[in-house]
Amino acid sequence: MSSPSSVQIIASSGNRIKFEVEMELTGSLLDMESTILSVSNPLGCCATAQALHRFDTDASPIEVGGIKLTSRTQSNKTYYSPYGPVDVVRPVYQTSRGGGSYLLSIGSLSTGHPKRNPAHGQVIIKPIGSAERQ
Numbered sequence: 001m002s003s004p005s006s007v008q009i010i011a012s013s014g015n016r017i018k019f020e021v022e023m024e025l026t027g028s029l030l031d032m033e034s035t036i037l038s039v040s041n042p043l044g045c046c047a048t049a050q051a052l053h054r055f056d057t058d059a060s061p062i063e064v065g066g067i068k069l070t071s072r073t074q075s076n077k078t079y080y081s082p083y084g085p086v087d088v089v090r091p092v093y094q095t096s097r098g099g100g101s102y103l104l105s106i107g108s109l110s111t112g113h114p115k116r117n118p119a120h121g122q123v124i125i126k127p128i129g130s131a132e133r134q
Contacts, residue, residue, distance in 0.1 A: 006021075006023075006039070007019055007021050007042045007043045007046060008020050008041055009046065009050075012050070015033040017047060017050055019043055019046070019047075021039055021043060023035050023036065023038075023039045025050040026051055029073055030068075037039045037122070040083070041083045041084050042083075042084075043083075044081060044082065044083025044084070045081060045083045045084050045085070045086050047087050048079070048083060049087075049088060052079055052086065052088050053088070056090060056091070056104075057071075057087070057091055057104060058091075059071035059074070061093035062093065062104070064104075066096065067128065069093035069094065069095055069102065070093065070094065070095075070096065071092065071093055072092055072093070072094045073092045073101075073103065074088070074089050074090060074091055074092060075090055075091075075092045075103070076088075076089055076090075077089075077090045077103065090103055090104075
């Protein structure tokens with residue numbers, strides 16, 4: 001690896017991910033702790049992105065509250081993890097009658113609870129603001 005610190009996925013199979021981490025430990029203990037943190041957070045973000053992907057929908061039609069929603073496009077969104085922001089591409093849903101566009105809360109899919117995600121309480125469907133409409 002060319003940089004003093006880096007993280008990359010070298011293998012992924014089923015529920016397992018194998019990372020390769022390389023860092024250069026030089027300078028004071030404070031410098032080394034900073035280097036360790038600079039590798040740990042990207043590793044956490046990378047693992048979180050993989051975890052989010054496993055809990056997201058595959059853009060197949062879904063039914064919520066008796067209403068059928070189909071994916072009409074995808075939208076780049078940022079999930080704020082404990083390790084830093086994680087950019088993910090999410091399917092955007094809409095009814096066949098048009099109207100508002102919606103994103104499903106990843107948390108409701110991951111916890112089985114319709115109004116909670118692991119870190120925050122959110123509703124299962126939230127309208128995309130007019131500035132974010134596709």
